[in-house]
Structures are given as structure tokens and as C-alpha cells.
Amino acid sequence: MSKAGAPEKLIIDGKRLDGRKLDEFRKIEADVGMLKSSQGSGSFAFGDTKAVAGAFGPRTMHPRRLQNPKKTVVRCKYFMAPYSTEDRIRPGHSRRGTEISKVITEAFTNVIFVEDFPKSVVDVFIEIVQASASTRCAGINAAAIALADAGVPMRNLVSSVAVGKVDDTIVLDVGKAEDNYGQVDFAVSTVGGSDNFVHMQMDGAVTREEFSEMLTLAVKGCKEVYDKQLEALRKKYTKEGN
Amino acid sequence: MENELLVKERQLVLPGDVMAKGIDFLPGNGCYRDGQEIKSKLLGLVRSKDRFLGVIPLSGVYNPRPGDGIIATVSDLQNTFWILNINAPYDAILQLSEGVEEFVDLHKTDITRYFDVGDVIYCKILNVTKAKSITLTMNDYRAKKLLGGMTLKVTPSKVPRLIGRQGSMIELIKKNTGCHIVVGQNGVVWLKGENVDKAIEVIRMIERDAHTSGLTDKVTKFLGAVPEKREELTEDLNENTDEFVEENTEGGELNE
Numbered sequence: 001m002s003k004a005g006a007p008e009k010l011i012i013d014g015k016r017l018d019g020r021k022l023d024e025f026r027k028i029e030a031d032v033g034m035l036k037s038s039q040g041s042g043s044f045a046f047g048d049t050k051a052v053a054g055a056f057g058p059r060t061m062h063p064r065r066l067q068n069p070k071k072t073v074v075r076c077k078y079f080m081a082p083y084s085t086e087d088r089i090r091p092g093h094s095r096r097g098t099e100i101s102k103v104i105t106e107a108f109t110n111v112i113f114v115e116d117f118p119k120s121v122v123d124v125f126i127e128i129v130q131a132s133a134s135t136r137c138a139g140i141n142a143a144a145i146a147l148a149d150a151g152v153p154m155r156n157l158v159s160s161v162a163v164g165k166v167d168d169t170i171v172l173d174v175g176k177a178e179d180n181y182g183q184v185d186f187a188v189s190t191v192g193g194s195d196n197f198v199h200m201q202m203d204g205a206v207t208r209e210e211f212s213e214m215l216t217l218a219v220k221g222c223k224e225v226y227d228k229q230l231e232a233l234r235k236k237y238t239k240e241g242n
Numbered sequence: 243m244e245n246e247l248l249v250k251e252r253q254l255v256l257p258g259d260v261m262a263k264g265i266d267f268l269p270g271n272g273c274y275r276d277g278q279e280i281k282s283k284l285l286g287l288v289r290s291k292d293r294f295l296g297v298i299p300l301s302g303v304y305n306p307r308p309g310d311g312i313i314a315t316v317s318d319l320q321n322t323f324w325i326l327n328i329n330a331p332y333d334a335i336l337q338l339s340e341g342v343e344e345f346v347d348l349h350k351t352d353i354t355r356y357f358d359v360g361d362v363i364y365c366k367i368l369n370v371t372k373a374k375s376i377t378l379t380m381n382d383y384r385a386k387k388l389l390g391g392m393t394l395k396v397t398p399s400k401v402p403r404l405i406g407r408q409g410s411m412i413e414l415i416k417k418n419t420g421c422h423i424v425v426g427q428n429g430v431v432w433l434k435g436e437n438v439d440k441a442i443e444v445i446r447m448i449e450r451d452a453h454t455s456g457l458t459d460k461v462t463k464f465l466g467a468v469p470e471k472r473e474e475l476t477e478d479l480n481e482n483t484d485e486f487v488e489e490n491t492e493g494g495e496l497n498e
Contacts, residue, residue, distance in 0.1 A: 040301060058303055058331045069373060113274070113283060117305075119374055120331040148257050151302025151399075153283040155274070156258030192258040230256055233285060237254050237300060237453065 006181040011167045016175065018047075023172045023217060025224065030141070030232035032149050038125075040150025042232070044141035046173055048132035053142035055150040058120035066121075071114040076104040076124040078139055084131040100136050107140060107189050107198040113153040122152055133179035134162035140189050140199070145229055149236075156192030157229050160199065161221035163188065163214045165206060170213050172221050184210075188218035193226035195219050251290060254453075255282040261295050272297030286399070287453060300453060304330045304398035304428040306370050311384060313393065313426030316361045321348065324357050326378065328367075329395060329428045334376035340368065341380050362388045362432060364424055388424060391434030394442060398429035400452040404445060411458065415444050418465040440465075 010017055020026070026047025035041035038054030045051070061067040078100040082091045104126070112122060124146060126139040137160035144157040164174035165184035174185055184204030190197055206214065245264030249255060261273060262280045269275050272284045273295055282288075286297040306312075306328060314326035314334060324336045338346060342356050357363060364386055368379040379385070396404060405412050405425055416423055419437040426432075433441055444461060451457055 039303075060331055060333070117303075117331055117374075148285050149301060151284055151286075151299045153272070154257040155276075155281070155283070157256070233256050234254065237285070 007177060009167060010178055010181060011169055011171075016166070016171065017177050018175055020173075020175075022169060023220070025173045025221070026175065028225065028228050030145060030228050032145055032232050032236040038146070038150070040146045040148070040152070042142045042145025042149060044138045044145065044229075045130075046132075046134055046138050047175070048130055049128075049135055049138045050130040051126055051128050051135065051138035051142040053124055053126045053139065053146040055122065055124045055143070055146035055152065057122035057150070057152065058117035059123075061119060061121040067119045070118050072112065072117045073121045074105055074109045074112055074114070074124070075121055076108060076126065076143060077101050078104060078126045078128070078136065080128040080131060080135070084128050084135075100139070103199055103201060104136065104140055104143065107158055108143065108147070110198045111155045111158055111191055112147070113155070116153050122147070132176040133174050133185075134187065136160070136201075137162050137187055137189070141225055141229060145232060148233055156194075157226060158189050158191060158198055159193060159222040159226040159229060160187065160189035161218055161225055162186065163218045163221065165204060165210060165214070170210065170217055172217055184214075186214050186218065188215070188222065190219060190222040190226075193223040247290075249288045249295075251288060253288045254286075255288055255297055256285050257282055261288065261297075266293060268294050270294040270296035272299060299399045301397055302399060304328070306330050306332070306334070306367055306376050306428070308367050308369050310367045310427040311364065311382070312367060312378075312428040313362060313364055313388070313424060313430035313432055314378065314428075315393070316357050316359050316363070319353060319357070319359060322353070324353075326363075326365075328376065328378075329398070329426075329430050330376075332374045332376055334367070334378050336363075336365065336378040336380070340378065343380075357387065362391075362393060364388055364426065364432075388432050388434075391422070391432050392438065394431040394433060394445065396429050396431060396445060396449045397452075398427070400449050401425060401427055401429055403452040403457065404431070404448050406458070411448070411461065414458070414461060414465065414467065415441055418467045419444075 029045040031043045035054045040055040043052045058072050078097050080089050082088050124143045126143050128135045140160040162174045163186050164171050164178055164182050166178045166182040179185055184206055186202040189199035245266040247262045249261045259282045260279045267280050269280050273280050273282050280295055282297050284297050284299045286299040289296045289298055312328055314328045316324050317327045318325040322338045326334045328334045365378045365380050366382040368377040370376050419441045421433055421435045421437050421441040424432040
């Protein structure tokens with residue numbers, strides 16, 4: 001299981017490499033409305049992982065053959081900035097980006113009221129500005145903020161977190177070393193801090209017990225992320241007056 | 243199940259916030275029922291009327307409704323109709339019969355003599371079908387072609403605030419800037435004349451602070467206008483309790 005360059009131990013005396021406890025997040029930062037040219041925007045950061053999202057719509061769907069006469073089409077695009085990692089990433093579409101875009105699109109299609117604006121499209125562009133594990137989770141969290149800011153009718157916000165198995169221990173908010181050298185990386189997205197799931201992705205092998213333990217931890221983590229998202233959105237509209 | 247109202251009037255709610263519990267409350271615009279609870283669909287302010295709960299959005303696109311007075315831009319034309327951009331997710335159609343009162347002999351006339359691509363017009367929404375095909379009409383006393391000037395876009399849900407009670411806010415701006423202003427319910431504002439820059443600045447300020455109270459005072463102060471005495475005060479009090487009330491947004495304001 002060990003790869004070249006891997007640290008001997010990822011968990012020492014119950015603490016992780018960056019000094020966190022097993023169920024502790026990296027520093028979470030959320031912001032609303034920093035992109036002036038998009039209808040709604042949001043950013044979300046787990047420590048060094050930073051994502052920015054811009055939402056547009058509902059607007060007319062072009063090309064018209066992609067219109068759905070009964071529903072809003074949701075299009076989420078996930079991109080990593082060329083400078084987001086240690087090695088330069090070729091900008092634009094990639095195999096990995098396309099897959100992540102697809103799962104994010106499906107997650108948001110479940111919460112947006114697609115019947116309210118037929119024949120239209122809601123576009124969400126997610127840009128990973130800095131990557132250090134669980135980028136898709138940060139991207140989903142930023143996109144949820146952006147959609148709320150854009151005024152797209154939604155059932156609730158989507159909150160996402162990655163849990164993992166490192167040195168046979170379940171940990172919350174997988175960091176970079178843990179992602180690279182750990183055993184399992186499990187990204188989970190829930191609706192509004194509840195235990196309704198809209199997205200789950202996992203690699204690695206776990207037992208049934210470990211899986212349910214990870215899921216419980218993920219739900220707890222998502223609740224915490226959800227609170228941060230709400231806090232950021234509330235802050236923007238209570239800043240001046242009111 | 244107990245019936246319980248969990249929000250106050252004009253409270254800020256986010257998508258998914260529980261506004262009320264129990265089946266005695268009914269979801270209006272901007273909310274939905276999830277089992278026993280009524281939740282918000284949007285980021286906005288709560289407005290309730292009897293048993294109905296609603297959310298007035300603070301952002302979002304214009305959702306066309308029949309009867310709305312809007313400002314539209316001609317984007318294309320066919321033999322007998324014009325296609326207009328109405329600042330909504332859908333384009334609208336203005337039929338020749340709805341756009342022109344006189345008889346038009348199509349063999350001899352080019353309909354660009356009435357409206358051409360790029361023209362800005364104030365018109366009314368005649369109908370919106372379920373498939374979102376929108377028809378417009380010029381058959382309204384306020385409908386007209388807007389010549390020259392410039393257009394500006396504001397958040398459609400903030401238009402009532404920009405107009406004010408019986409047009410008080412927009413009158414205040416017009417009177418103190420000497421600018422011709424027309425406001426469409428689709429969030430398009432048309433301006434022409436002197437002091438356009440100042441008018442734009444005020445409109446942007448209203449848009450930014452639309453969810454706060456005491457807006458009339460702020461605008462009066464900004465424009466350096468003399469506050470109207472007694473009447474203005476009572477009006478402002480009413481405004482604080484009833485602002486954003488959609489019923490009061492009788493079309494746009496057309497006054498030159």
C-alpha cells in the first residue's frame with residue numbers, strides 16, 4: 001500500500017500530520033458575491049483547497065436542441081486552474097474534470113426546482129484556484145453558495161465533505177498527504193445538513209462497519225459545512241442596516 | 243401537529259429555511275411545502291398575508307407575468323412580428339396587429355418603419371403560456387417607443403422599491419435630477435436627459451440598500467432635496483411596514 005515518498009505514519013498519537021484531531025476540519029472560509037460579472041458567486045476553502053464558483057441563470061438554453069420543454073437544464077462545469085497544483089495542469093477539459101462536472105450536475109439537479117423555468121438553463125462554473133485534496137467538495141460548497149446568491153429556486157443548499165481512511169483510522173476532511181498516501185477517500189454531499197444524500201464517491205476498500213462509521217462522520221461534517229455556508233450568506237445581507 | 247409560525251415579517255430567509263410548521267399555513271411565491279413544514283425556495287425576505295407565506299427574492303431573474311409593463315429591446319423581426327428581448331429567460335413576440343394600430347399593407351410596407359432591431363419600447367405582456375411563449379401588446383395607454391436615452395438593468399424584485407408608494411421614490415429622483423426615467427417591471431430602466439449619471443448613482447444605491455429601512459430619507463439626503471414635511475413622514479412609516487408589496491407596483495412609471 002505504501003507509495004514512494006510516503007511518510008511512515010500519517011497519524012501519530014491520535015493527531016494527524018498537520019496537527020488536527022481525527023474529526024477536525026481544516027480552516028473553513030466561505031464568501032459570497034465576489035464576482036461582479038456573474039449573477040451569483042461564492043467561494044469556499046478547506047485550508048489550502050480553494051474553490052470559486054459563479055452561477056448564471058435561469059437563462060435561455062442555446063443550442064435549442066438541448067432545451068427541455070418541461071425542465072431547467074443544469075450545467076455545472078468543474079475546472080482546475082493551471083497553477084492550482086505543484087505540477088502545472090493543462091487548462092480546459094479533462095477526463096477527470098468531465099466526470100466531476102457530471103456528478104456535481106446530478107447533485108444540483110436534485111435540489112433545484114427544475115419545473116419553475118422550463119426551456120432554460122442554469123450554468124455553474126467552478127474553478128479550483130488552489131488544490132490540496134477534496135477539491136470537488138469545496139467546489140460543490142462554493143457552487144451551492146453561488147446558486148443561492150443568484151436567486152435560483154432550490155430546496156436547500158448542498159454541503160459536501162470528504163472523509164477517509166488513513167492508517168486504518170477514519171478521519172474527517174482528508175488533507176493532501178492523507179489523500180495521496182491514505183487508504184480511502186470518500187466524498188459525500190448532503191442536502192441542507194440532513195442525511196439525504198445527493199452525491200457519494202469513494203475509492204479504496206472498506207468493511208461494512210467502517211463504511212457506516214465514515215457515513216456518520218460525513219453527515220456530521222456536512223452539517224458543520226452547512227452552518228458555515230448559511231453564516232456566509234446571512235453575513236452578506238445583514239452587513240448594511242437591517 | 244401544532245401550527246407554528248417560525249419567521250417574522252421581513253426576516254431574511256435562505257433556501258431550505260423552515261418558515262412555518264403545520265398544515266394551516268400555505269406556501270405562496272418563493273416557498274414550498276415539505277411534509278408538515280413550509281420552507282423557503284430562495285434567498286429573500288418573508289412576506290405573509292393571512293395564512294399565505296411568501297418570500298420576496300433579493301436576487302434572481304425576471305419571471306414574466308401577464309399584465310406586466312416592461313421595457314423590451316427588439317432583437318429580430320420577421321414578416322409580421324418582432325422578437326424582443328425582455329430581460330427574462332425567454333424571448334417575447336410582438337405581433338404586427340398588437341404593435342400597430344393602423345392598417346398595414348404588407349406588400350407595400352417594410353415593418354421596420356414601426357420598430358427596427360435595437361429599438362427600445364415600453365409595452366405590456368399580453369399572455370404567457372405554460373410553454374413560456376410570451377406575447378406582448380402595445381395596446382396600453384403607457385405603451386410607446388422610447389427614443390434615444392440609455393437602458394440600465396436592476397434586480398427585478400427590487401423594482402417596487404425603486405418606484406416607491408404610488409411612484410413616490412421615482413418621482414423624487416425625477417424631480418431632483420431633471421432626468422426622464424421609465425421603469426419596467428422586468429428590471430430595465432430607461433433614462434434620458436440631464437444628470438443621467440446622478441440618477442444612475444441613486445438607482446444603484448436603491449438597488450443595493452433595497453432591503454433596508456429608511457430608504458427614502460437616504461435618497462432625499464443624497465439628492466440634497468428638501469424633505470417633504472408631514473406627508474412624507476407618514477408615507478415613510480407606511481413604507482416600512484408595507485414595502486415590497488407586489489400589489490402596489492402598478493406597472494412601471496411613465497411620465498415625461
